[in-house]
Every structure is written in C-alpha cells, then in structure tokens.
Amino acid sequence: MKVVLVGVGQAGGKVATALAEFDAEMGFDAVRGALAVNTAEADLRSLPIDTLLIGQSRVNGHGVGGDNELAASLMDEDATEVLDALSGRITAEAEAIFVVAGLGGGTGSGGAPVLVRELRRVHDVPVYALGVLPSREEGALYQVNAGRSLKTVVREADATLLVDNDAWRAADDSVGSGYDRINRKLARRVGLVLAAGEATGEDGRDVPESVVDTSEVIQTLRAGGIAAVGYASATAAPEAEENISAVMSTTRKAVMTGLSLPEATEADAALLVAAGEPDRIPRKGVERARRWLEEETGSAAVRGGDFPLSSDRIAAIVLLGGVERSARVETFLERAREAARETDELEQERSDPAAAFDNEDLDGLF
Ligand code: GDP
DSSP, X not given: OOEEEEEEHHHHHHHHHHHHHHHHHHTOOOEEEEEEEESBHHHHHTOSSEEEEOXXXXXXXXXXXXXXXXXXXXXXXXXXXXXXXXXXXXXXXXXXXXXXXXXXXXXXXXXXXXXXXXXXHHOSSOEEEEEEEOOTTSOHXXXXXXXXXXXXXXXXXXXXXXXXXXXXXXXXXXXXXXXXXXXXXXXXXXXXXXXXXXXXXXXXXXXXXXXXXXXXXXXXXXXOSEEEEEEEEEEOOSSGGGGHHHHHHHHHHHHXXXXXXXXXXXXXXXXXXXXXXXXGSOXXXXXXXXXXXXXXXXXXXXXXXXXXXXXXXXXXXXXXXXXXXXXXXXXXXXXXXXHHHHHHHHHHHHHOGGGGGTTOSOOOOO
C-alpha cells in the first residue's frame, strides 16, 4: 500500500520518522511521503523528515502544553496550510493517508482528529489514523485527553489503528526511556502491514496469487472503527512442510501476546500475512492458521496472503479490523472516564476548597 504519513505532535513526528526509516532500510518504498506537523518548534528540529510549524500566530512555536482543545482549534485555523504542504506529496499513486499521533498529549491529541476530517474532505483515498494510547502509568490528563481524542478520531477516520504504549514495552523499560524501542517495534509491525501489498514478483515475473494485495489490507480496515496489529516470528526450516507448526504458533503468538492492543481479539475482519521465503511458506500451515484466526476472532471475513521476503525467518503479521467491542478498549475508556471524573472533582475542589471534605467521615469542629 503506497502511503503518505503525517505525524502530528511529538509522538506523531517520531513514529512517522521511524516508519519512514524502516521502510527505506527495507527498500519497500511503501512510504511515499512523510511530514511532521507540530505547534512546538523544538519538537520538529531534530526530525529528519519534512516539517511544518502551525499555530505560530497564537502560540509562537511554544506548543500547547497538554491543551488538546487549543491544538484542535489551531489545526482548524491552519488546516489549509497543512493541506497545501501535503498536496504535492499526496499524488495519484497514493493509496492511503495515515495521520499518526500520540492521543494522550496536546498537539497530536487535538490536531490529529481535525486533520483527519480535513483530509477526508479533499482526498478520495482512505484516511486512517495511527494512534498511540498512553501507558496506564501516565497521569489522568493523558488518559482523559486520549479518551476524548479517540472518541473523535474513530468517528472521523476510515479506521483507527491503535497501539497501546503498554503493549510492546519490555518489562524493564520505563515510560519514556523505552520510546525508541517501542517506536522501532511499531515501525516494523505497521511497516510490514503497509509494505505487504507492495511485493512484486521476482525479476518482474507475475506476482503469485497467494501474495497479499493492498486491497486486502484496505478491505480488512473497511469495517472502520478500531484496528490492531499483531506480529511474531520464528526461525524457518528450509522446507515448507517443516514449517507448518511454525506458521501456526507464530500466528497464535501474534494474536495472544503480540497485539498492539492486547486482548483485543474479537474482530469484524482479519488479515493474516505470512512473511518469509516463498518456498518456505507452507500452504497447509497458512490455511490452518487462517481457520484458527476465524475461530479466535469470531470473524467470517478472514483474509490471508504471503509476503515474499528474503529471510531465514518466517513471520506472522495479523491485522484485525473492527475490534472496538473488545474488553481492552472498554478498559481503556473506563480508565479515561474515571480520570475525567477525578479531574472534574479536582477542579471543583479548586474552586470550592470546602468541597474536598464533602466525602470525608470527619465532622467539623463547629
Ligand atoms: P504532543 O506533542 O502535544 O502531541 O504530545 P506527545 O506526542 O508527547 O504525546 C504524549 C503521548 O504520547 C503520551 O501518552 C506519551 O506516552 C506518548 N509518546 C510521546 N512520545 C512518544 C514516542 O516517541 N513513542 C510512543 N510510542 N509514544 C510516545
């Protein structure tokens, strides 16, 4: 799938960069353009991709702090500028646009849903969001911002691919110090999904029928709502027949422990991509894994295909569409609602200091 990436905010810019770099390293050429947009000048400075500063007249390059409502209004005001900057990059060959953002911050959280809406107004290709959910260890403001942003972006985008910042964090990573590692993992997983349909036949020969096509990625995301991606790999034996159980176990691992949104396994649609040397990928194994995926996701629309790659490993990449009814999404939304209530209470306490004692089992002195 030939895509144009727009990173909004700090996380958006870094993740878009990581995706563009992975795509270039692998020589896939699925990423046809990448732009980082921010209200904070400092966050754009170190990025190697093209950048655009917005909201300058109002925040003077200093960012919005955690104010995602301000970010939404700045994006609204400067939308034409962003669309103009993108128009040269979104050429006729682009098959989708991805707006990338951390949903818990300010600029990305507020700016991404507005930009998605504007891009959909002027472009015919699907506009997807790639959103990062805050770790459960992050504070209430991040949870509330992410909840509000998610609600809006899911409504506006053709689909929202979610990555939970707790999903791929190593046990010893702290929030923050682990970002580069998370971003690399994210880039590999999402980057493989983007590139899956870009495989061409060796030496210009026809692409075998078993190779996954971009339209299958788009069909899987057509369910709209929230999508998740899973990944796992294993060493491949030289003969396809010997890899049947490896395909099965990597598929299972991709879904059970490798999902970007853990436990979000109830899906409307799914795509299983088996990546590796074509003559090492067992048809029987892929079929079996696909049937397992049907049962596990409860979806009748499970597509499958190969992604020919020269590697001594075999990988399962699973894309799930329409996972919004999953328990994990509900858990996050409950966390966001709870944080919103807490923040409201805190604000009330601030305006009325006595209210802090309302629920206490303490009697006043008089
Ligand atoms: P903004 O610049 O105002 O949009 O704010 P950020 O992009 O810093 O958004 C903050 C949210 O994104 C928090 O929930 C962080 O955990 C997350 N975040 C910040 N930087 C990164 C990053 O490089 N990678 C990932 N995966 N998440 C990040």
